[in-house]
Amino acid sequence: MNLQNVLDNFQTFNNFARNERNGGINRIAFTHPERLAALKFSMLCQKAGLDVYFDFFGNVIARREGKDPSLKPVVLGSHIDTVKDGGQYxxxxxxxAALEVIEHLNAHQIETDHPIIVIAFACEESTRFNEATLGSKYLTGKMTKNDMKHIKDNEGNILYDVVEPLSQDMHGKAALFERNQIKAFLELHIEQGPILEKNDKDIGIVTDIAAPHRFKLSIQGVTSHSGSTPMPMRIDALTASSEIILSIESIGQAYHDQGIVTTVGYANVYPNTMNAIPGEVTLLIDIRGKDLAVREQVVTEIQQQIQTITQKRKTVYHLEDLGQDDPRSFNHKMAQITEQSCLQSDYSFRYMYSGAGHDAMNFAPICPTSMIFIPCKKGISHSPEESVTEQQIAKGIQVYIDTTIELAKLETILED
Ligand SMILES: [Zn+2]
Known part of the structure; x- marks a missing residue:
């Protein structure tokens, strides 16, 4: 592995996307810096001898031929966009790292049995269109061109109208990404959480990916004068909400060891003034888990608590279901191969699940899929403070290279 080459590439890509005021990286989906990065990446792939094209959505797809071009490809990749003022990694x-896998194979003149495809996904972050992993959803058939006509960004621009003028849509090659057309999908990513660092591990082998079920809760009380309404006569929507928020937290804590996290991340209080009893509160509730049945059990308990508390406090509520995604399990055989790669290099590792969504979750239903995590400082991400050491990067890429070489062998069979 040529670590210096990787570090130089980080500099190149981040230097023209950096907000000099706070150090944050800005490659927001389909803006100039993000498209420039995609173009730059496509040129590096071309230089590495790959057959490169952009699909309609602006994903960069680059193929290195295998000994037998008719075999299913091993697919590597992650996203090139960032949140607003995001991190470098x-x-x-x-x-x-996917490009470095190719550079390594080239430098050592390794010819793999299966072809290898490297992808830079567009629009993984929900920053602009309020929906995540759109590039991989398009590639795996979960989002059609027609669906794009119904997705808008924060300024009302329609996704299809943003994408279409930029698109190349070469030869309809994206049809490759259908069920059973890929041997394996493998993504390397920073953990974006504190677990690896806290446990002093080099590598996380991801077994599952959690998914959210989200709700909007409106609670109606009675707005009245804070001075002239006696305590027993109040119907306070904010104190009722407070009790609900605490109960959502304690239900999450009770299910913590089953991989549940519960969050109320938004509250809007009306009239939100010092001298009036709050008459209305709106909360946004985010419930995540890696096991669908456990998560839905938690949803039921939260719904019961909302009913009990609002009844006791004589408030009225309306609970709106904002939708849910399915948690995904990754391929066991791929995890074992990554474990072998760690053992071979004497790196410490641990099996874990991902609390955050990633492009890999869209591949899990159509092909054997896995993810590799490396630690990041204090688990901080989506922030200019995001930090990873050179050594952590080197170990992650080494495992990525070794796992990919194993996956691309004809004799490696992945069925669970
Ligand atoms: Zn990410």
């Missing part, structure tokens, strides 16, 4: 690590 989220997404870009997996993109540059």
């Amino acid at each position: 989220d997404g870009l690590l997996g993109v540059l």
Whole structure:
């Protein structure tokens, strides 16, 4: 592995996307810096001898031929976009690491049995269109061109109208990404959480990916004068909400060891003034888990608590279901191969699940899929403070290279 080459690439990509005021990286989906990065990446792939094209959505897809071109490809990749004022490694690590796998194979003149495809996904972050992993959803058939006509960004621009003028849509090659057309999908990513660092591990082998079920809760009380309404006569929507928020937290804590996290991340209080009893509160509730049945059990308990508390406090509520995604399990055989790669290099590792969503979750239903995590400082991500050491990057890429070489062998069979 040529670590210096990887570090230089990080500099190149981040230097023209950096907000000089706070150090944050800005490659927001389909803006100039993000498209420039995709173009730059496509040129590096071309230089590495790959057959490169952009699909309609602006994903960069680059293929290195195998001994037998008719075999299913091993697919590597991650996303090239960032959140607003994001970090230097989220997404870009997996993109540059995938390229380094190719550079390593080239430098050692390794010819793999299966072809290898490297992808830089567009629009993984929900920053602009309020929906995540759109590039991989398009590639795996979960989002059609027609669906794009119904998705808008924060300024009302329609996704299809943003994408279409930029698109190349070469030869309809994206049809490759259908069920059973890929041997394996493997993504390297920073953990974006504190577990690896806290446990002093080099590598996380991801077994499952959690998914959210989200709700909007409106609670109606009675707005009245804070001075002239006696305590027993109040119907306070904010104190009722407070009790609900605490109960959502304690239900999450009770299910913590089963991989549940519960969050109320938004509250809107009306009239939100010092001298009036709050008459209305709106909360946004995010419930995540890696096991669908456990998560839905938690949803039921939260719904019961909302009913009990609002009844006791004589408030009225309306609970709106904002939708849910399915948790995904990854391929066991691929995890074992990654474990072998760690043992071979004497790196410490642990099996874990991902609390955050990633492009890999869209591949799990159509092909054997896995993810590799490396630690990041204090688990901080989506922030200019995001930090990873050179050594952590080197270990992650080494495992990525070794796992990919094993996956691309004809004799490696992945069925669970
Ligand atoms: Zn990411």
